[in-house]
Every structure is written in C-alpha cells, then in structure tokens.
Amino acid sequence: MGTLDDKVAIITGSGSGVGRGIALALAKEGAAIGVIDINDAGADETVALIEAAGGRALTVHCDIRRSAEVDAAVSSVVEAFGNVDILVNNAQGARGQVPFEEITDEDLDLVFQAGPIGAVYFMRAAFPYLKDGYGRVINVRSGAEQIPLPGMGAYIAAKGAIGGVTRIAAREWGQYGITVNSIAPAAMTDAAKGYFDANPDKLEAVMAGMSLKRFGDAEADAGRAVAFLAGPDASYITGTTVSVDGGGAFYS
Ligand SMILES: NC(=O)c1ccc[n+]([C@@H]2O[C@H](COP(=O)([O-])OP(=O)(O)OC[C@H]3O[C@@H](n4cnc5c(N)ncnc54)[C@H](O)[C@@H]3O)[C@@H](O)[C@H]2O)c1
Numbered sequence: 001m002g003t004l005d006d007k008v009a010i011i012t013g014s015g016s017g018v019g020r021g022i023a024l025a026l027a028k029e030g031a032a033i034g035v036i037d038i039n040d041a042g043a044d045e046t047v048a049l050i051e052a053a054g055g056r057a058l059t060v061h062c063d064i065r066r067s068a069e070v071d072a073a074v075s076s077v078v079e080a081f082g083n084v085d086i087l088v089n090n091a092q093g094a095r096g097q098v099p100f101e102e103i104t105d106e107d108l109d110l111v112f113q114a115g116p117i118g119a120v121y122f123m124r125a126a127f128p129y130l131k132d133g134y135g136r137v138i139n140v141r142s143g144a145e146q147i148p149l150p151g152m153g154a155y156i157a158a159k160g161a162i163g164g165v166t167r168i169a170a171r172e173w174g175q176y177g178i179t180v181n182s183i184a185p186a187a188m189t190d191a192a193k194g195y196f197d198a199n200p201d202k203l204e205a206v207m208a209g210m211s212l213k214r215f216g217d218a219e220a221d222a223g224r225a226v227a228f229l230a231g232p233d234a235s236y237i238t239g240t241t242v243s244v245d246g247g248g249a250f251y252s
Contacts, residue, residue, distance in 0.1 A: 002030030003231040007134060008081040010034040010074065012064055012122060013091025015042025017189030018140065020049070021218025022088055025227045027055035031086065034077035036062045056081070064091050064118025067125075074125040084126045085134035086230045089119035092140070092158070096198065097151030111158035116165050123169060123180075135178035136230045139166050141241055143184045143249030147209070149202075163241065170239030179238040181229050185222040186245035188215040211247025 009026045013019040015037030023033045027050040035050075035057050037043040043059040050057040058080045062073035077084055093114025095107050119139055130137065142159045144152050163182060170180040186192075186206075192215075196203040207213065216222060225244040228234055241251045 005030035025223025
C-alpha cells in the first residue's frame with residue numbers, strides 16, 4: 001500500500017533529473033505517471049524505470065510552450081489512466097549564464113514560456129480534473145531566486161513568476177480543495193553538473209552556502225518532498241514553498 005495508490009500524476013520535464021526523481025518517488029507510492037517531456041528518449045527511460053519498479057507510466061511528448069500540446073497531453077493522460085489528481089510543473093528551459101544587460105528577447109521568451117507560462121497552461125488544462133478529484137499542484141522554483149546567482153537573471157525572473165503563480169492559484173483554488181505549493185530543490189542532475197562544470201568556482205561557493213554539506217538526490221530528497229506535498233499528510237498545506245536544498249537558500 002502506498003500513500004498515492006489509485007492516484008494519477010502528471011510530471012512535466014520528467015525525462016531527466018529532478019522530474020525523473022519526482023516521477024519515481026510518486027510511482028513508488030502507487031501513482032500512475034504521465035511522463036511529459038520534449039525528450040522522448042529520456043521520457044521512455046523514466047517509464048522503463050517506473051515499470052521495472054512495478055509501477056505504471058506513459059510517455060507523453062509535449063512542448064509545454066504550446067498550449068494545444070498541453071491540452072492534448074492532459075487528454076492523453078486522462079484517456080490512459082482515467083483522471084489527473086496531481087500535477088507537478090517541473091520543466092524549465094533556459095540558456096546558460098548571461099550577464100543581466102545581455103539578456104535577449106529570446107532568453108526571456110524561453111524562460112517564461114518553458115516555465116511559468118507552460119505551468120499555467122497545465123494548471124488550466126488540468127483544473128477540471130483537479131477540481132473534481134483530489135487536487136494537488138506542486139511547482140518547482142529555485143533557491144537561485146533567494147541567493148541570487150549572478151548570470152541567471154532571466155531564469156530567476158521566471159522562477160519568481162512561478163512563486164506568484166503558486167500563491168494566486170492556492171488562494172483562488174482553495175475553495176475547490178486544491179492545494180498549490182512549490183519546492184525549491186538542489187540536486188546534482190545532468191543540468192546542474194553542466195552548470196558547475198562550466199563554472200567550477202561556483203560549486204565551492206554554493207557548497208559554502210549550503211547548511212547541510214551535501215548536494216541533494218533527485219528522488220530521495222526532491223522526490224520524497226513532493227510525495228509528502230502530494231500525499232494525505234499535506235492536505236492543510238497550500239501556497240507555500242518548501243526548500244529541499246540542504247539549507248542553501250531560506251525562503252521567508
Ligand atoms: N538541479 C538543481 O539543483 C535545481 C536547482 C534549483 C531548481 N531546479 C529546478 O528543477 C527543475 C528540473 O531541473 P533539472 O536540474 O532536473 O534540469 P533538467 O534539464 O535535467 O530537466 C529539465 C527537463 O525539462 C525538459 N524540458 C525543457 N524544456 C521543455 C519544454 N519546453 N517542454 C517539455 N519539457 C521540457 C527537459 O527535456 C528535461 O528533461 C527545473 O525547474 C529547475 O529550474 C533544479
């Protein structure tokens with residue numbers, strides 16, 4: 001028996017990294033998973049890992065920047081598994097480090113569309129199912145907002161917007177029994193490794209600011225925190241952000 005038996009979860013960007021860790025954690029609690037990504041090979045690998053662990057999952061190709069694709073993705077998951085009980089907006093596009101004054105229009109389009117705008121598309125499309133069912137939304141922010149990490153201006157602006165989306169949806173949807181929260185993770189994913197490989201000095205600085213002196217694990221840390229927020233023990237928690245980053249950044 002898992003805490004999420006008979007539940008259905010959509011997890012964007014779960015073809016790798018933190019999203020895959022969240023998918024594995026929720027699947028091991030019994031949820032069927034819609035694995036949403038533009039990276040089909042990565043999504044298929046996540047599905048294979050879930051099935052090998054005895055769970056149920058489906059690859060759904062979807063670019064979260066396209067609302068028609070988002071609507072179709074939600075329909076595919078409903079068709080396969082019958083409902084959407086849990087939505088995790090994890091996918092985030094971004095270019096690497098860019099000095100603030102050199103942020104381009106394309107940088108802004110990418111971070112907002114493949115971030116908060118995509119999250120709103122999914123929340124809008126999933127609302128009828130969240131409303132009539134169990135109703136949990138977990139968005140993924142970043143401690144980079146709080147530190148804030150230089151060179152990540154566009155990304156930080158988009159992550160801040162996800163915080164706003166989380167709070168207003170929590171306020172408006174509380175009447176329907178839907179909770180909306182965020183996590184701010186730190187996990188040594190391929191994306192994080194790429195960043196630190198390109199900026200070796202930053203790893204030391206980030207570790208120095210991390211209260212617990214280790215990097216997180218996508219499944220054991222971020223995934224388990226989302227399993228808690230999606231589970232029965234978190235039914236009275238909404239509108240908040242949980243740092244799952246070893247005490248690297250504190251939200252006030
Ligand atoms: N890794 C960390 O330490 C860390 C720290 C803070 C915040 N985060 C956040 O956690 C989340 C996952 O980060 P990660 O490190 O696992 O990165 P990642 O790059 O490994 O994963 C992102 C996934 O999203 C997918 N994706 C990107 N654009 C998409 C789009 N338009 N449509 C559909 N899918 C798309 C990618 O293909 C990829 O599978 C992001 O929101 C990131 O901002 C991560």
